[in-house]
Amino acid sequence: MWLWFYKLASPPYAYAVAAKLRPWLLWSAIALMIVAAYGGLVIAPPDYQQKDAFRIIYVHVPAATMSLSVYVVLAVAAGIGVIWRIKLAHAVAAACAPIGAWFTVLALATGSIWGKPMWGTWWEWDPRLTSELIQLFLYLGYMALRSSFDDTQRADRASAILAIVGVVNVPVVKYSVVWWNSLHQGPSISKLGAPSITSDMLWPLLTMMLAFMLYFAAVLCDRIRSEILKRERNASWLSGVMSTRAVGT
Amino acid sequence: MAQSLAGGAAAREPGLLQIAGLIAARELRLAVRHWDQVAQPLIFFVVVTTLFPLAISPSLTELRNIAPGVVWVAAMLASLLSLESLFRPDVEDGTIEQWALSGQPLPLMLLSKTVTHWLLAGLPLVIMAPVVGTALGMPMSVWPVLAGSLALGTGCLSLLGGIGAALTVAVRRGSVLLALLVLPLEMPVLIFGARAVDLAMHGEAVAGPLNLLAAVLLLCLALAPFAMSAAMRISIE
Amino acid sequence: MADFFHMGGYAGYVWSCYGLTLVVLLGNLWFARRELDSQVLRATRRAQVSTIPGSTTSENAS
Numbered sequence: 314m315w316l317w318f319y320k321l322a323s324p325p326y327a328y329a330v331a332a333k334l335r336p337w338l339l340w341s342a343i344a345l346m347i348v349a350a351y352g353g354l355v356i357a358p359p360d361y362q363q364k365d366a367f368r369i370i371y372v373h374v375p376a377a378t379m380s381l382s383v384y385v386v387l388a389v390a391a392g393i394g395v396i397w398r399i400k401l402a403h404a405v406a407a408a409c410a411p412i413g414a415w416f417t418v419l420a421l422a423t424g425s426i427w428g429k430p431m432w433g434t435w436w437e438w439d440p441r442l443t444s445e446l447i448q449l450f451l452y453l454g455y456m457a458l459r460s461s462f463d464d465t466q467r468a469d470r471a472s473a474i475l476a477i478v479g480v481v482n483v484p485v486v487k488y489s490v491v492w493w494n495s496l497h498q499g500p501s502i503s504k505l506g507a508p509s510i511t512s513d514m515l516w517p518l519l520t521m522m523l524a525f526m527l528y529f530a531a532v533l534c535d536r537i538r539s540e541i542l543k544r545e546r547n548a549s550w551l552s553g554v555m556s557t558r559a560v561g562t
Numbered sequence: 563m564a565q566s567l568a569g570g571a572a573a574r575e576p577g578l579l580q581i582a583g584l585i586a587a588r589e590l591r592l593a594v595r596h597w598d599q600v601a602q603p604l605i606f607f608v609v610v611t612t613l614f615p616l617a618i619s620p621s622l623t624e625l626r627n628i629a630p631g632v633v634w635v636a637a638m639l640a641s642l643l644s645l646e647s648l649f650r651p652d653v654e655d656g657t658i659e660q661w662a663l664s665g666q667p668l669p670l671m672l673l674s675k676t677v678t679h680w681l682l683a684g685l686p687l688v689i690m691a692p693v694v695g696t697a698l699g700m701p702m703s704v705w706p707v708l709a710g711s712l713a714l715g716t717g718c719l720s721l722l723g724g725i726g727a728a729l730t731v732a733v734r735r736g737s738v739l740l741a742l743l744v745l746p747l748e749m750p751v752l753i754f755g756a757r758a759v760d761l762a763m764h765g766e767a768v769a770g771p772l773n774l775l776a777a778v779l780l781l782c783l784a785l786a787p788f789a790m791s792a793a794m795r796i797s798i799e
Numbered sequence: 800m801a802d803f804f805h806m807g808g809y810a811g812y813v814w815s816c817y818g819l820t821l822v823v824l825l826g827n828l829w830f831a832r833r834e835l836d837s838q839v840l841r842a843t844r845r846a847q848v849s850t851i852p853g854s855t856t857s858e859n860a861s
Contacts, residue, residue, distance in 0.1 A: 339828075350817075354803070354817075355803070359807060364807040364808070364809065365806040365807035365808075365809050365813060366806070366807070366809040366812055366813060368806070368813050369812065369813055369816045372816055372817060372820040373816065395792075411827075412827055412831075415823050415826075418823070419819065419820060419823045422816075422819055423819060423820065426812050426819075427812065427816065430809055430812055443749070443753070447746045447749050450742075450745070451746055453742070454743040454746060457739055457743070458730070458743060461730070461733045461739055467732075467796055467797075467799070470792075470796045471729050471793060471796050471797070474725075474729060474792050474796070475729060475743060478725060478789055479746075479747065482746075485750065528824060528828075531828075532827050532828055532831045535831035535832055535835045536831050536834070536835075538835050538838075539831070539834045539835045539838045542835075542838040542839065542841075542842050543838060546845070551842060551846070552842075552845070552846040552849055553846075555839075555842045555843045555845070
């Protein structure tokens with residue numbers, strides 16, 4: 314049953330799988346984004362308080378969710394790499410970082426733009442915004458630490474420790490609106506109990522979140538392949554694959 | 563002859579407290595010989611807090627509002643400076659390598675080193691803070707909360723900083739990277755600590771932030787040594 | 800239709816957010832692809848060079 318997991322840990326297999334998966338992931342992401350955007354911009358009725366400005370939720374919340382999820386993926390992959398010494402897991406972690414950082418920037422930027430008409434200010438130092446900003450710094454610190462080592466193995470393991478230590482911030486961001494009375498609104502979607510948002514407004518949000526996840530996986534495919542190429546420079550399987558490419562078969 | 567030697571060695575296997583104590587004693591002895599290195603971060607602390615009245619306003623009523631934040635930020639920066647000397651000298655002369663090879667638990671050894679470092683770097687800040695706070699217009703009634711929050715906070719800063727220091731000790735010119743890595747992790751400590759002092763200045767209950775600070779300190783005490791040890795082993799290989 | 804673009808007066812905020820999102824998403828996609836292409840090119844060249852007899856020595860076996 315775990316065979317697929319062990320196969321995935323092999324760079325040549327993962328390289329081929331990523332190449333095959335990407336088109337499926339990307340096109341379903343695009344399709345879902347179009348559907349979700351239509352649902353969010355056209356079908357969903359204007360909010361009672363926020364009127365049409367609330368439609369920013371359809372890009373802000375998925376971006377923010379991804380900014381945290383990607384970090385968790387990164388930290389888990391780094392942990393797997395350190396515990397089971399699977400090099401490919403470290404490659405996954407490295408590949409996640411720039412994508413996650415950009416999601417965080419997007420969440421902060423769209424949140425700031427949304428905040429101006431709603432709260433009257435571009436920024437507030439409340440717990441959720443502040444901890445999301447810390448999240449960005451954690452991504453940047455991770456990437457900075459990685460690049461400061463010449464040796465890939467040491468870079469992998471040192472940054473893995475940093476990633477695992479930093480994962481503490483993720484629950485802080487997630488629950489900051491629950492733990493502290495904050496300017497930022499409370500959770501719109503919760504696992505228990507009815508959501509505080511009507512279904513007409515909800516389904517585009519869920520669809521867009523799924524679309525962002527598929528998009529992330531698609532971009533990750535490309536980045537993982539780049540990482541594999543960089544790390545496996547001397548591997549014989551690679552020169553085999555590349556020379557058949559070169560010959561044009 | 564050989565038998566009695568072997569028997570003698572087995573009987574003298576050091577206990578954990580003994581190891582911690584030996585390392586602490588070593589650190590204190592080294593500090594006494596280089597007390598100027600110990601004093602520098604403290605002086606930096608005072609100098610930085612002096613910058614704010616010069617830059618913002620000499621009026622104590624205005625300074626009083628920002629005093630908790632200023633004292634806390636200055637303490638954070640001073641502790642960052644002192645972190646430079648936490649591990650680097652010992653990594654460079656191979657001491658840490660010997661510790662790692664010794665077969666004794668590295669997390670404990672690094673924890674003992676960090677705790678002693680706090681006594682030399684953090685505790686002076688805690689003692690100096692009321693003086694500096696008063697210079698910025700803080701009332702004396704706030705001193706206990708100021709000292710208490712800083713005591714808990716600088717402990718966290720030393721431990722979190724120790725993780726960052728262990729990660730960057732092998733990096734050339736890693737001081738800025740150290741700051742970049744450690745400051746985001748320390749932001750919650752800053753938020754709780756400065757808030758506690760601020761609440762005290764307005765006469766409100768401080769139990770909340772102080773309890774949170776204590777919780778963070780306990781978490782760091784429990785987990786940071788292991789992160790430090792893992793990071794250190796990577797750095798010295 | 801004009802109402803749609805007007806977004807109840809919040810047009811600037813809403814469309815700049817969606818525009819920003821589009822830029823970031825497309826940008827990530829494009830840069831990831833570009834990086835991959837350049838790595839593939841380098842790996843292909845290395846493979847080509849190594850197929851030339853005598854070109855791979857213990858010195859340049861990379």
